[in-house]
Amino acid sequence: MESLLIEGTAKTPTVRFDANQGLVEIKGRSIPENSVDFYRPLVDWLDRYTQEPKQQTKVNIQLEYFNTSSSKCILDVFKKLEAIHKSNHEVVINWYYEEDDEDMLEAGEDYESIIRIPFKMIEIV
Amino acid sequence: MSFNVNEYYLQLNGNDVLLSYIGSVTSDIINKVLENVENKLVELDEEIKIRKKIYNVLVESLQNLYHHIEELPKSVTGVDEAKLGLVVIKKLDHKYKIITGNFVKSARIKPLKDKIDKINSLSQDELKDMYKFILNHQKLTAKGGGGLGLVDIARKTGHKLDYTFQNLNNDYYFFNLDIYVS
Numbered sequence: 001m002e003s004l005l006i007e008g009t010a011k012t013p014t015v016r017f018d019a020n021q022g023l024v025e026i027k028g029r030s031i032p033e034n035s036v037d038f039y040r041p042l043v044d045w046l047d048r049y050t051q052e053p054k055q056q057t058k059v060n061i062q063l064e065y066f067n068t069s070s071s072k073c074i075l076d077v078f079k080k081l082e083a084i085h086k087s088n089h090e091v092v093i094n095w096y097y098e099e100d101d102e103d104m105l106e107a108g109e110d111y112e113s114i115i116r117i118p119f120k121m122i123e124i125v
Numbered sequence: 126m127s128f129n130v131n132e133y134y135l136q137l138n139g140n141d142v143l144l145s146y147i148g149s150v151t152s153d154i155i156n157k158v159l160e161n162v163e164n165k166l167v168e169l170d171e172e173i174k175i176r177k178k179i180y181n182v183l184v185e186s187l188q189n190l191y192h193h194i195e196e197l198p199k200s201v202t203g204v205d206e207a208k209l210g211l212v213v214i215k216k217l218d219h220k221y222k223i224i225t226g227n228f229v230k231s232a233r234i235k236p237l238k239d240k241i242d243k244i245n246s247l248s249q250d251e252l253k254d255m256y257k258f259i260l261n262h263q264k265l266t267a268k269g270g271g272g273l274g275l276v277d278i279a280r281k282t283g284h285k286l287d288y289t290f291q292n293l294n295n296d297y298y299f300f301n302l303d304i305y306v307s
Contacts, residue, residue, distance in 0.1 A: 010156060067181075067184050075260060100173065102174075110260070
């Protein structure tokens with residue numbers, strides 16, 4: 001399965017989805033006006049990956065900002081990961097937040113409480 | 126006397142203004158406003174927590190304008206831009222004030238007012254629950270966040286949302302929203 005690599009912009013994050021390594025990584029800013037368009041290929045890729053996931057999938061989410069339009073799309077990403085987790089494959093989620101960014105930590109806790117996979121909260125100092 | 130948006134905009138401008146803009150709210154304008162404010166806050170040596178909150182709130186309020194501005198004729202508004210929005214950011218003594226404005230049809234007042242009053246009546250914990258509920262249960266609309274923007278703003282700022290509707294004529298009002306960050 002081909003990797004999905006997207007370079008980041010001022011409004012959209014860098015994406016690195018690598019099926020061979022079992023790596024799902026989103027980094028940067030996610031504040032596009034129309035987030036659905038941006039996230040559609042990510043969700044589609046995860047749909048395919050869900051068919052044949054690695055025994056362990058490592059997820060790194062490191063966002064500096066995200067808007068409410070992205071927040072629903074990010075939940076869609078997590079729901080796909082939840083499906084992988086439910087099919088008895090290990091999913092490790094690392095949620096990075098910058099030092100003292102309590103809003104971003106809380107955002108991670110919101111997702112954790114909705115999708116019920118434990119998050120590892122990592123403060124970047 | 127009916128409301129005049131240009132006079133109102135002039136009134137808002139003063140020494141305390143960090144940035145002000147009136148005109149069409151496009152994706153490109155949003156980029157420019159965000160970049161400009163981000164740079165100014167760094168120049169002011171503002172603490173990172175406040176900078177991030179302002180940035181977040183500004184993204185949401187500008188994108189609310191972007192998605193919800195109604196197209197109105199010049200004969201009604203007195204201005205050339207059909208999709209006119211206003212944003213002014215002021216640095217006050219111990220806080221920042223973000224003012225946004227746009228024209229709305231009178232039919233939209235009640236739902237908008239009900240929504241803001243509801244948000245203002247909630248505690249931080251209740252806002253968190255409301256945010257999570259909308260996030261998990263409501264479909265994303267073509268217009269974006271499906272009503273999360275104002276909830277997110279109230280949650281991140283911890284302040285009540287101040288608003289007014291100023292009458293332009295029987296059918297149209299100017300919706301003004303004041304957001305405080307401290």
